[in-house]
Amino acid sequence: MAISRERLVGVGATSPSVVMLLLWMVVPLGMTIWFSLHRYLLLQPGSYTLVGLENYAYFLQDPAFLNALWNTLVLVGSVLIITVVFGVAIALLLNQPFWGQGIARILAISPFFIMPTASGLIWKNLLMDPNSGFISWAMKSLSLEPIVWFSNWPLLSIILIVAWRWLPFATLILLTALQSLDEEQREAAQMDGARPIPYFLYIILPHLARAITVVVLIEMIFLLVVFAEIFVTTSGGPGSESTNLAFMIYKQALLQFDVGGASAGGVIAVVLANIIAIFLVRLIGKNLDEE
């Protein structure tokens, strides 16, 4: 009796949030699936016909789809590698005692608080502009030919911008993990005669494994849907060289006015993201189970 009453209270207390979350998730997903099964073009407002899986077939057979999928994987993979590798390096540096450490840490973290559109525009106009950008000026000062970033290296440019934003996040998480490394363990390794490189490989890196897993999983969620940086800089171009899945869906819906096709793309993206997530969690998720 007491148990069932407690459970009733529990169900009653949690149900509003569960119902809200369910609506939040189910309604948009349901509408997306519903649209994806229809021919729904914004240029022909009246016509609205059920076409089954035709939109899916169309989207999957579009040569731009494989290209966008590839770009997405390259973008996610490169940014993950850059942020983890440099994140570990910067965290190691910031963990050393030096004068002005507090300020240096805050400065190192701050790019994460700048919104993606703003950082995209700053990179585009102030840093990477071939005529007036800082990088071009620096290269010209060294008598080098300036790089036309967004025309010649569109995907690389996007990767740099996104990595710049996510590097602080990785640094922050890894730095916190480094600080939890037991001082006596460091001394034990010192007594054991571990030189810096073996010490890094055998003590620090395994200690950071959990934190790296967290960084990879969280970043992946956001990197699969990068949009603002592409929108304000290359608009997916030239051609579709810097178009990822998120941007391709946007183009389908709001540049080609094909809501049905874009919805099918959205559903495909959800499925792909889940497949990647399952593989990744299987691969590195075991780090989270330990201890």
Added chain:
Amino acid sequence: MGSITLNGVSKAFGETNVIRDVNLTIEERDFVVFVGPSGSGKSTLLRLVAGLEDVTSGRIEIDGRDVTATPPARRNLAMVFQSYALYPHMSVRNNMAFGLKMAKEDKAVIEQKVNEAARILELTDYLDRRPAALSGGQRQRVAIGRAIVRDPTAFLFDEPLSNLDAALRVQMRLEIARLHQALGATTVYVTHDQIEAMTLANRIVVLRDGVAEQVGSPLALYHHPVNRFVAGFIGSPTMNFLPATLGAADDNGVSAWVGDTEVPVAVDASGHEEGEAVTLGIRPEHLLTSGDSGLPTLSGEVQVFERLGGITYIYLRLSDGEVLTVEAPGDIAVKVGDRRSVGIDGINCHLFAPDGQTLPALRRHPLATE
């Protein structure tokens, strides 16, 4: 192999002197315990020997070789840390083998040494486990195993038993004593627990504020403390200190007056005058509760008593307000508020000058070797 010499070693952190001019020779096969209250510098002194801290001045020699500037790994010492400091992501086997791997030892040799250490420490069944899957005592043994495999010149222990519960602590204490007998390696051991110090050491270094107050065998410290601090630190419960006045001196020592009681004490009082205020020290276990012994007596009112079974501690409030701790037999009849007299034998008494120094005893205790 295995002697350590400290020559005028000092250590300061900024303005604070943590270790002041410590001179100490640790002989081969010695078991030396650094003991002292918190903040006495005992751990710092051990870390100086290990090389984890650099000395501010002075010299450290191991086997006659000056190692003052040598990094820890090349001093060929092994240390067991208070938190064990095991590598959590490595198996017990790899934890023990890590130091040897770093020294680029041959694989087969490592394997054989680790297995041998595991056998000695009864860890063979746990070699493939991670530290997280072990009990406190087992982790402690892995930490010791990690030290053994390196076959070091000396073992350094930094309060190794303080994280264990009371029963396990006694067991591990015996195990460490057994290991020392079996391996015969020089050992330096830091603790704040004077029972560990008394039972394990063949020499104790009592530290206070970075100064080595006294160095000697456990019984030398117990029977002949050089000053009031050492007298109070060694022994449990702590020694009773009573204000006294010096009386007449003769060849057999000097008499000390505690209130109206005259206690003859066999110490050399030369340099001190009759009527001088001193402190008389006597341990609870040396006060006699059994009837008429013909000895001088002190009497007071029973304030509290604690029955431990085999023995009883009685806290007597004397007429001048001092509280005297008395060790009595377990079956003694006692009530709170009783008036009791205890016999005090001058042969077990110590006299301390106002500056805390002990007046030298005329005869040394037969067991108190240097």
